[in-house]
Amino acid sequence: MAVKKIRTKDKHIVSLAALVSGPGNILYQKEDLIAYDCDGFTIHKHLPKAVVFPKNTEEVAAVVKYCSMNNLPFLARGAGTGLSGGAIPINDEVIISLVKMKKLISVDLENRRAVVEPGFVNLKLTNSIADKGYYYAPDPSSQYCCTIGGNVAENAGGAHCLKYGVTTNHILGLQVVLPNGDITEIGNNGIPDTPGYDLLGLLTGSEGTLGIVTKITVRILKNPEAKQTVLAYFDRVEDGSAAVSDIISAGIVPAALEMMDKTAIEGVEAAAFPVGHPKDIETVLLIEVDGISAGIEDQIAQILAVCTKWNVREVKAAQSEAERARWWANRKTGFGAMGAISPDYLVQDGVIPRSKLPEVLEKINAISRDSGLRIANIFHAGDGNLHPLVLFDSRIPGQTELALEAGSACLQVCADAGGTITGEHGVGIEKREEMRFVFTDEEIAAQTDIRAVFNPENLLNAGKLFPSPGRCAEVKKEMKEMKTAGV
């Protein structure tokens, strides 16, 4: 940014600017702040007080310490691709943007790990090590722009998490700025069981409520020797679902096992990467297996046999890496593709036991019929992670509310089926009330008590993830009041 002068008398803005090496690294005027009023969850918007762009851990710590001492709410933001509103500044927060901390610090092939700054983009890591035959496994659909820091906050998933696990399975160590500004290191570089409590697991997926991650050690994997990808088309959803269950029961763990329904297919075929899916088909499965070359053909043969058993209409294998890449682009831009067939959409993120797929899809269809809104389904079928996409038009009065209700109803169906309300997008502000579908008051209180251990004043990303404040915080508040009262 060009050299600028601070054009405000707000003492906090002036102080914060000084903590991040000057006015070029802070935004505070309304026209600049608008871009930060929401993240990928666009239904609620709120302006932050300011946005700062620290360039290293020490600057993050200085900003956090300043906010903490001056009672200013604050939160961290990566690329802003989160889908549950975790980075929306609902309390006029100072946003700490980590996009200038985007270095690949080191790669250690011998011990299979890399160290990155939180603003480093997910896909860049794989691109940086691909020539040496390695990659970073978690692959959210936004991987071309989302940051690894954001992935840690949300415990991001992705299509290949069926075989390779979600972000938490690939994080070996974190440097964290705690809400009081202290800097700490957790994790132990890939050691399977570390002494003490599993703080690495606790921080990963805590949606920016326990601390701000400033350095991340991740596991990197050797590229599989071979992979093969097939598309399978089914005339009945039940058949496609049964094929999913049978593939897993056969002992095959595909690298990915994705499913799209008819409405979703209409969307992706109308968007940037059509691949010629039949227009009249009810269900398509995108199945990828990887591993040692010698084993791939066997697995594909088994998968074809299962598909045949379940009345597949057509099945085809990718004939080239280019074709495979195009199939994945068709799938991975699926959410955005809904823009081609609807002015607005709301994506949900329920999880169900695989065996309940047909019954849950039927209930989601019923929600669609009742609400009068179309619902497309794109999902990670292998691990039962559904993404119902509720299509609506926010210009029609009442439709936004109707879409939110329909989305919530889909999550209730998932919870009732023995599943839960989020598989990879997080709770954020979107699903705070739906937490009650799966947790009792006591269970929520236990979690907010844990938050209070790290974040006792609740200045860091307050109002996210949980419906109500914690007991430990209340104890401390009560005690403070007693002290203030002259005890």
Add this chain to the structure above:
Amino acid sequence: MAVKKIRTKDKHIVSLAALVSGPGNILYQKEDLIAYDCDGFTIHKHLPKAVVFPKNTEEVAAVVKYCSMNNLPFLARGAGTGLSGGAIPINDEVIISLVKMKKLISVDLENRRAVVEPGFVNLKLTNSIADKGYYYAPDPSSQYCCTIGGNVAENAGGAHCLKYGVTTNHILGLQVVLPNGDITEIGNNGIPDTPGYDLLGLLTGSEGTLGIVTKITVRILKNPEAKQTVLAYFDRVEDGSAAVSDIISAGIVPAALEMMDKTAIEGVEAAAFPVGHPKDIETVLLIEVDGISAGIEDQIAQILAVCTKWNVREVKAAQSEAERARWWANRKTGFGAMGAISPDYLVQDGVIPRSKLPEVLEKINAISRDSGLRIANIFHAGDGNLHPLVLFDSRIPGQTELALEAGSACLQVCADAGGTITGEHGVGIEKREEMRFVFTDEEIAAQTDIRAVFNPENLLNAGKLFPSPGRCAEVKKEMKEMKTAGV
């Protein structure tokens, strides 16, 4: 047990007996309690106040509630095979033994899970589902007698954790009795990313300090189609270590990759399952690969090539399942085998980066020379988890202390090499002070604060895992005192 009468006037014993369906389910006389004065860590001994044997969750909850209301310290115990003293009643605890809660509650092959009571023995699970082609992966060496509840408490590992992960990677849900007697359920049946904080990860490996697990949902796996096991003998430790690193670097993830040194070989060959290891060899590797048949031969060929590169003296593949089983028995009874060459031994459990193996082994040799005590090394080389076995004779005054010092020095070497103080045995009472090798005071305080969320009065298994009490507990205590003082 035969019907018995309570032969004491101690009102707590009488009350506790009533809570566990009568006097047949409680021990309280000294001669009965002696068997419970230690676990697999035999260096410290302390008698419990009593041992109760509840038969279901409700009885556990009733005992916990009683202890909590009457300020009686208490702790849970499985098979008592723990190696760090986690089940030793150092505060005159009431021991809640879970050995009568040993049912296999259900097996769900379609969704790949089983539900067990905490006293269910690890190996029995695999034995119960083997005929259907499934198994339970975590395989501590004590698996023939240790319980899955104990495995959860310690986040137990095992030889096959290199490829398949430790206990925490196989736990899908827990029923837990909290320290106040409330019963809660955590986890979400195998959903990769659950909403809220990762309490399942937090409880697993918390060494019985946060709650008592009364029901466990575990992941079960399909048996690999094929496996092959080889023994490789090296004349130099450095060559064996280099082979370990090279196998992993080649992109092979063996199911297990175990190493024993000369002293360990002497022990296992003198014990129950000798397999004819050469007497003059410095290092043996036990390497197992599993997976799809078609890929196994390729991997074995690669492993042989690596061993040849590093001057292997001899390498041989198991010719039958019986031979493979015997090799594993030789390895798995390795700790006990030390009894054949030494009156006492102390097993340690350090972890180091794989690449530091030769340098760390040399430093452990130096500790052996300095202390005058022999140290055998048996370890999970693939994931850098060392088990130095310090051989001593407790009848010689001062040798126990010398062995403890040597063990601690081994852990310091591991921590200094960028590793840590436990890989699978836990901290317990044994390594409380060594926690300071890897955590600062603040980091320990953050963890004891978390303990205080679940276990505020610290009646449950106090004095384990950490050197000092937590801040949140102190805040509450301070507040209680202020209230008592009439505020």
